[in-house]
Ligand SMILES: Nc1ncnc2c1ncn2[C@@H]1O[C@H](COP(=O)(O)OP(=O)(O)OP(=O)(O)O)[C@@H](O)[C@H]1O
């Protein structure tokens with residue numbers, strides 16, 4: 001009897017913990033966003049600056065996701081399939097953007113792309129500037145999201161049945177044909193899942209981007225920086241309204257990724 | 269396709285997986301590759317398919333050197349042990365794959381795939397995915413996929429390993445008929461000697477990377493070329509110590525000689541042993557008295573173990589229609605033949621006394 | 631082909647990962663090692679590092695305990711019925727999908743000066759927003775899936791049989807936990823803890839919003855780096871950033887080592 005009640009107590013604590021930590025805060029954002037009703041919410045997010053920030057963030061996140069889907073899949077294949085000197089070491093380095101504080105990442109990119117660094121000077125000699133514009137934001141997003149596609153695709157490549165590829169060769173198919181018809185489709189769910197993580201992380205990123213984007217309202221200001229600005233200006237309702245848009249997007253993507261993961265688990 | 273393999277060798281690091289393997293296979297033959305686990309059966313198949321490169325030796329297809337031929341150009345069908353079906357493709361797409369690679373017309377592909385589906389008894393499942401199929405269905409899809417591009421040589425690596433014993437027996441006959449119908453040269457690996465003996469035109473025994481013997485099932489069974497083959501195929505009583513048996517006056521000769529004793533082996537198959545309960549005096553000079561020491565029911569026969577007067581224990585099987593024996597019964601044993609292996613020769617010895625004094629009935 | 635692909639990979643990773651890191655190392659030592667050390671020993675640097683350290687300690691302890699309990703309940707608890715489990719799964723993943731800035735905003739919305747709860751705690755003499763408790767809360771929100779996500783797959787794979795066997799042999803729940811469950815999830819927990827440490831040290835957006843970034847009070851190592859870079863106090867920014875960067879690399883090395891241990895353990899079976 002005593003054991004039962006202590007279990008019950010533990011469970012209530014855990015449930016309330018989840019409630020306080022996750023459900024309450026998220027509902028708070030939605031409540032605040034809609035606190036004045038639908039029209040002010042709509043007005044907040046369609047305000048010219050907020051709207052442009054949302055569109056910019058979406059646009060660049062999608063671009064980053066596509067780049068990362070290709071780049072990450074490519075790197076994952078090279079790291080799994082080819083044995084070369086330093087591979088293990090490179091492989092551990094992939095997680096650096098995850099373990100690095102985002103503010104530090106931002107500072108790194110700021111320095112590298114800035115006019116004082118040799119690299120920045122070299123770029124400048126070609127008339128290329130990668131700071132305080134959209135390309136800077138994309139670079140920041142790519143840096144931050146580098147591990148996602150690689151880390152979801154890698155284990156899937158490792159678990160591939162090597163005999164499937166061999167069967168394809170024996171049936172007369174060449175290397176490229178086999179790769180695109182047999183290998184790639186088999187890891188495709190992983191690419192999608194990793195890309196969705198990439199997308200939602202790109203939407204969310206603040207630290208690495210705020211230092212290098214220049215934050216020009218309406219031009220290079222991303223949604224998270226806009227939200228930060230509104231918080232600083234004590235416009236929590238405006239911040240919450242844009243937050244609602246971002247969270248909703250991420251949530252949908254996250255649910256899709258979860259679903260895909262399960263679907264993948266069922267077929268294989 | 270006629271296959272010839274000459275002095276093939278394959279090493280994995282310093283480990284020698286295949287050693288000086290040579291054999292020939294006639295066009296249209298069905299060959300069973302038999303041997304203990306790790307013997308090198310899969311390695312041989314993989315070299316024929318071009319999935320592994322031999323370190324030395326030659327492979328000839330129809331008399332032409334095939335060593336440098338690419339995997340794709342060998343026109344081989346391969347059924348993997350785990351089938352290796354393409355998981356993200358339907359049954360139809362799996363079977364059609366080899367034809368698509370050859371850029372066949374869609375109508376031709378469709379016709380061929382449906383023809384194969386029908387032969388394999390797979391009608392109606394062409395839209396399913398591999399994970400929705402039973403083990404036997406998967407296996408037949410793998411066969412159909414391998415046969416679709418009309419290969420010259422079909423390689424099967426333990427095709428029935430993952431299928432339960434009863435269905436396996438049916439599949440053997442099915443395989444035999446299928447291969448006859450397609451007339452394609454086939455090599456299949458198996459662990460199951462009954463399967464090999466029943467289905468194959470020829471059997472190749474592989475052990476520790478070496479070809480131990482190649483021959484018809486009858487030859488392999490009745491004229492094993494080494495003590496390994498004799499002990500590996502079928503059941504045998506094996507006698508290692510020097511003994512003398514009635515009717516085999518030459519037997520002790522093989523055990524003579526200085527240090528040969530340990531390497532001399534005598535094998536007696538159970539069916540070469542006849543148990544007689546009456547007529548003890550008939551062919552007395554050819555037979556041995558013995559005492560039954562163990563009796564065990566096997567369903568379709570009795571397992572009988574008995575002891576000769578010199579202490580040697582042997583076993584045989586007796587039909588359940590025969591006289592029922594009990595432990596301790598006195599019996600009379602007639603050994604019709606045995607086989608002796610010495611380092612230098614292999615001899616099948618017939619019971620001499622059986623023929624000598626009087627005509628025999630067996 | 632092979633050569634080309636390998637070189638391309640190395641080049642890409644060099645450009646994306648290596649060059650940025652190098653630039654910060656060069657930046658930190660731009661004016662010699664002394665300037666670097668001086669910058670590190672500024673009182674605001676030391677204070678920021680101390681604040682970060684305190685937050686990490688609290689967060690790790692809370693996350694680990696709650697993480698273990700919650701994971702076990704998620705897998706074992708029959709009371710979590712089928713329809714509730716996916717929901718909890720999504721809840722646990724949510725912090726991954728929410729921008730840290732929004733995470734900070736949530737805490738301001740809940741505990742800010744003008745909110746019911748904020749006033750309640752204010753009256754009780756506890757300041758949450760623009761103070762340590764808020765920063766801890768924000769960090770927990772961001773990091774709490776890490777331990778759980780490491781343990782749950784292991785527990786799922788392990789199944790109930792071991793624990794049932796242990797219980798049937800007469801071991802109590804605590805004994806069962808320490809003798810049976812703990813050894814099998816130990817490495818996953820270490821992994822989760824290391825990830826939690828890395829993320830809590832590195833957490834920036836949420837903490838920036840909640841802390842108000844008050845010098846020598848609520849400034850953490852990362853917000854200090856940010857402040858210094860915005861103020862173009864570059865040497866100072868680089869010095870703390872380099873310290874954090876080296877810390878991250880250490881974290882990677884430990885994770886790598888843990889992974890190898892886990893693999894060895896698997897191979898040993
Ligand atoms: N890729 C490889 N690397 C190293 N050793 C290998 C490799 N492939 C096979 N071997 C070794 O070569 C030997 C022969 O292997 P093979 O797979 O041909 O045996 P097998 O006769 O097919 O055995 P089984 O009946 O168990 O399938 C084995 O000892 C195996 O360990």
Ligand SMILES: [Mg+2]
Nearest residue numbers: 309310311425
């Ligand atoms: Mg094999």
